[in-house]
Structure formats: structure tokens, C-alpha cells
Amino acid sequence: MIKIQSLTKRYGELIAADDISFEVNPGEIFGLLGPNGAGKSTTINCLSGLLKPTSGDISINGHAVIGDGVAAKKHLGLVPQDLALYEDLSGRENLNFWGQAYGLSGPALNKRIDQVLAQVGLTDRQKDRVETYSGGMKRRLNFACAILHQPKALLLDEPTVGVDPQSRVHLLNSVRTLKEQGAAVIYTSHYMEEVEQLCDRIAIIDKGAIIAQGSIATLRKQMGEKDLIELKGNFSSIDVEVLKEYDVQEWKDNQVQFWCEHAASKLSEILQLFKDCDIKETSVKQANLESLFIKLTGRALRD
Ligand SMILES: Nc1ncnc2c1ncn2[C@@H]1O[C@H](COP(=O)(O)OP(=O)(O)O)[C@@H](O)[C@H]1O
Ligand SMILES: [Mg+2]
Missing domain, CATH: 3.40.50.300 (P-loop containing nucleotide triphosphate hydrolases)
Known part of the structure; x- marks a missing residue:
């Protein structure tokens, strides 16, 4: 048409x-x-x-x-x-x-x-x-x-x-x-x-x-079907190295985000890495278009 x-x-x-x-x-x-x-x-x-x-x-x-x-x-x-x-x-x-x-x-x-x-x-x-x-x-x-x-x-x-x-x-x-x-x-x-x-x-x-x-x-x-895991807690006492097997999107004292394939099946293993971090919130987001845009251009869609 x-x-x-x-x-x-x-x-x-x-x-x-x-x-x-x-x-x-x-x-x-x-x-x-x-x-x-x-x-x-x-x-x-x-x-x-x-x-x-x-x-x-x-x-x-x-x-x-x-x-x-x-x-x-x-x-x-x-x-x-x-x-x-x-x-x-x-x-x-x-x-x-x-x-x-x-x-x-x-x-x-x-x-x-x-x-x-x-x-x-x-x-x-x-x-x-x-x-x-x-x-x-x-x-x-x-x-x-x-x-x-x-x-x-x-x-x-x-x-x-x-x-x-x-x-x-x-x-x-x-x-x-x-x-x-x-x-x-x-x-x-x-x-x-x-x-x-x-x-x-x-x-x-x-x-x-x-x-x-x-x-x-x-x-x-095209995104590789990776999910974005977001954890909220206290990460000031550990090093970003703990996530060396993952693609880190953000690392702050109170929040970390990283990409992970088949996140649901790996979550308990991942939480074990952060057992001393007083995790308050865990969320898993499916790959979305915003993340694809960041991946393709290195910039956020809304700047
Ligand atoms: N009449 C015009 N003269 C010169 N540049 C223009 C004109 N109209 C749009 N542009 C430029 O063309 C580009 C695309 O604009 P536009 O199609 O309006 O973008 P969007 O709708 O995605 O925000 C922008 O860089 C804008 O500044
Ligand atoms: Mg427009």
C-alpha cells in the first residue's frame, strides 16, 4: 500500500x-x-x-x-x-x-x-x-x-x-x-x-x-536476545570484576545493570555472587528497542 x-x-x-x-x-x-x-x-x-x-x-x-x-x-x-x-x-x-x-x-x-x-x-x-x-x-x-x-x-x-x-x-x-x-x-x-x-x-x-x-x-x-538484569542494593564494598563474565551496562554503589543470556535460569547463581550486597530489588528486563539503539549507536534514544 x-x-x-x-x-x-x-x-x-x-x-x-x-x-x-x-x-x-x-x-x-x-x-x-x-x-x-x-x-x-x-x-x-x-x-x-x-x-x-x-x-x-x-x-x-x-x-x-x-x-x-x-x-x-x-x-x-x-x-x-x-x-x-x-x-x-x-x-x-x-x-x-x-x-x-x-x-x-x-x-x-x-x-x-x-x-x-x-x-x-x-x-x-x-x-x-x-x-x-x-x-x-x-x-x-x-x-x-x-x-x-x-x-x-x-x-x-x-x-x-x-x-x-x-x-x-x-x-x-x-x-x-x-x-x-x-x-x-x-x-x-x-x-x-x-x-x-x-x-x-x-x-x-x-x-x-x-x-x-x-x-x-x-x-x-539482533540484540543476541540478552536480558538486562538490574539489582538494587549496596555494591560499594565489591568490585565490578565480579561481573567479568557479563556485559556491564551500569555500575553504581546502589544499582548495577548487566546483560545476560537466559537470565531466569542463572539468577540464583548470580545472586550468590552478590550475597553480601544486601540486595533489595531484582528485576529482569527482556531486551528492548532502547537497548538495541544504544548498542547500534552508542547513544540513548532520548538524550
Ligand atoms: N527546512 C529545513 N532546512 C534545513 N534542515 C532541515 C529542515 N527541516 C529539517 N531539517 C533537518 O533535517 C534533519 C531531520 O529533521 P526531521 O525530519 O524533522 O527529524 P525528526 O522528525 O526525526 O525529529 C534535522 O537535522 C533537521 O534539523
Ligand atoms: Mg519530527
């Missing part, structure tokens, strides 16, 4: 998108995960036709975004990173405006507005001006505007930044519903947990380039 081949976007010397390629199928959520400045919005904006790529081919439902843009955009919904709402209009008036921009009108548009308002939980606030909405409500309305015309391909650019937990749950559930209805979804975020929960496949992007791509399971394998 969404196909992007060797997309490159340059701003002078800076390469904001560097040879990006991936495809997203109907009924699939594809995550673009990367830190600020990685090139996520650049990729999304090239996909939606807002930005002209330096080179590369992009198509939506078989229609080239450049060349056959009207047909490509007919099937596309965009939830931009920056809110695209009229603050002095009501929620319903905003939806009316966007619906007409997509070519909807009359009773069909009214019915569709009722549906999306219910879906994002804004039915009882629909007549209030947007300027009176919370940040989370604006995000939900921004999302509602993008799905009015029931797009087959949906692009979401960091839709949950700065929203309250309730709105976040609402938004994530709405994205899942669209997937179930068969949409191809691209979801960008720098929240590793969100992407891990929501997405079927993921590309990790850094400095414009994809540095890892695949299903969560595939990416876990």
Missing part, C-alpha cells in the same frame, strides 16, 4: 533522509523510531507530498506521489507533528472544514463527523472552540481530521507528544482500530515503549538512515 524506495532528501550539506526504503502492507502498523532530528518528519512529509525528495520513488496504492499526486493523496491521511487546527473554530467546524477539503459533504459528511467524534471521545466537546481544549484533546481532534475520509494509508507523526495518559490510550486504540479495518499505518515516535507495543514491524532511524529494520522478534534476535 505504501512503498518508498531509496528516498534521499538533502538540505545543502545535510542529508535529512539517506537512502530510505520500506513497504507497508494493508492491516499493518509500521513504526519509524528515532531520536529528535533523525529524519522521521522528513520521511513523512516526503510521503505526503509536502516535501519534494532530492531523489527516490514513493507510491501510495500504486500511485506515485510525484507525478500522480492527486490519486495518491486520495487514499492518504496525515496526522502532522504540528497541529493543523483552527483554534477559533469548534471541533465540529474543524472537522467540517477538513471533510470538505477531502471532498465529503452533506449528510454523509455529518454522519462521518459523528462517527469520528465518538471514536476519539470528543462528542460532548464538539461545539466548544478548539482554543479551550487540552493538548490531548487537540491531538485527538487532529487525528480525527485525518481519518474522516477513511484513508487506506495513514501517516502519524509523533501523535502522542505531550498528551495526557488518557488521550494517549485513546489514540493508540484508535490506531489499532484502523489497522483492524485494513489501513496501512506509519507511526513515528521517539517513545520506544509505544512503538514496541503498537507496531508489527519497525525501522530504527538515526541521522537520516535506517540502521535496523524488521519485526520486534527479528530485532530482538
Whole structure:
């Protein structure tokens, strides 16, 4: 449904998108995960036709975004990173405006507005001006505007930044519903947990380039499937050497973290090493995308 081949976007010397390629199928959520400045919005904006790529081919439902843009955009919904709402209009008036921009009108548009308002939980606030909405409500309305015309391909650019937990749950559930209805979804975020929960496949992007791509399971394998063990206690009297067989991530007086394969079966043996350390808490975390990012780039995802 969404196909992007060797997309490159340059701003002078800076390469904001560097040879990006991936495809997203109907009924699939594809995550673009990367830190600020990685090139996520650049990729999304090239996909939606807002930005002209330096080179590369992009198509939506078989229609080239450049060349056959009207047909490509007919099937596309965009939830931009920056809110695209009229603050002095009501929620319903905003939806009316966007619906007409997509070519909807009359009773069909009214019915569709009722549906999306219910879906994002804004039915009882629909007549209030947007300027009176919370940040989370604006995000939900921004999302509602993008799905009015029931797009087959949906692009979401960091839709949950700065929203309250309730709105976040609402938004994530709405994205899942669209997937179930068969949409191809691209979801960008720098929240590793969100992407891990929501997405079927993921590309990790850094400095414009994809540095890892695949299903969560595939990416876990790339991590070597090591779990992260975290112990809390008093480690001031022993030496980091005690962990010489493990990959140490952090060593502090009150907390240590290290990587370990098959952690569950080794835990009692490990705790024996720390028997004099007054261990207060033990936790085992499965390898996650944050740790993969650290491994691939040497930096944290959120800095
Ligand atoms: N109009 C522009 N002119 C010059 N550089 C830009 C422009 N837009 C974005 N960039 C740069 O391109 C890189 C990627 O930005 P962006 O795609 O917005 O990242 P992300 O969305 O992942 O945070 C950044 O280094 C950013 O500063
Ligand atoms: Mg961005």
C-alpha cells in the first residue's frame, strides 16, 4: 500500500533522509523510531507530498506521489507533528472544514463527523472552540481530521507528544482500530515503549538512515536476545570484576545493570555472587528497542 524506495532528501550539506526504503502492507502498523532530528518528519512529509525528495520513488496504492499526486493523496491521511487546527473554530467546524477539503459533504459528511467524534471521545466537546481544549484533546481532534475520509494509508507523526495518559490510550486504540479495518499505518515516535507495543514491524532511524529494520522478534534476535538484569542494593564494598563474565551496562554503589543470556535460569547463581550486597530489588528486563539503539549507536534514544 505504501512503498518508498531509496528516498534521499538533502538540505545543502545535510542529508535529512539517506537512502530510505520500506513497504507497508494493508492491516499493518509500521513504526519509524528515532531520536529528535533523525529524519522521521522528513520521511513523512516526503510521503505526503509536502516535501519534494532530492531523489527516490514513493507510491501510495500504486500511485506515485510525484507525478500522480492527486490519486495518491486520495487514499492518504496525515496526522502532522504540528497541529493543523483552527483554534477559533469548534471541533465540529474543524472537522467540517477538513471533510470538505477531502471532498465529503452533506449528510454523509455529518454522519462521518459523528462517527469520528465518538471514536476519539470528543462528542460532548464538539461545539466548544478548539482554543479551550487540552493538548490531548487537540491531538485527538487532529487525528480525527485525518481519518474522516477513511484513508487506506495513514501517516502519524509523533501523535502522542505531550498528551495526557488518557488521550494517549485513546489514540493508540484508535490506531489499532484502523489497522483492524485494513489501513496501512506509519507511526513515528521517539517513545520506544509505544512503538514496541503498537507496531508489527519497525525501522530504527538515526541521522537520516535506517540502521535496523524488521519485526520486534527479528530485532530482538539482533540484540543476541540478552536480558538486562538490574539489582538494587549496596555494591560499594565489591568490585565490578565480579561481573567479568557479563556485559556491564551500569555500575553504581546502589544499582548495577548487566546483560545476560537466559537470565531466569542463572539468577540464583548470580545472586550468590552478590550475597553480601544486601540486595533489595531484582528485576529482569527482556531486551528492548532502547537497548538495541544504544548498542547500534552508542547513544540513548532520548538524550
Ligand atoms: N527546512 C529545513 N532546512 C534545513 N534542515 C532541515 C529542515 N527541516 C529539517 N531539517 C533537518 O533535517 C534533519 C531531520 O529533521 P526531521 O525530519 O524533522 O527529524 P525528526 O522528525 O526525526 O525529529 C534535522 O537535522 C533537521 O534539523
Ligand atoms: Mg519530527
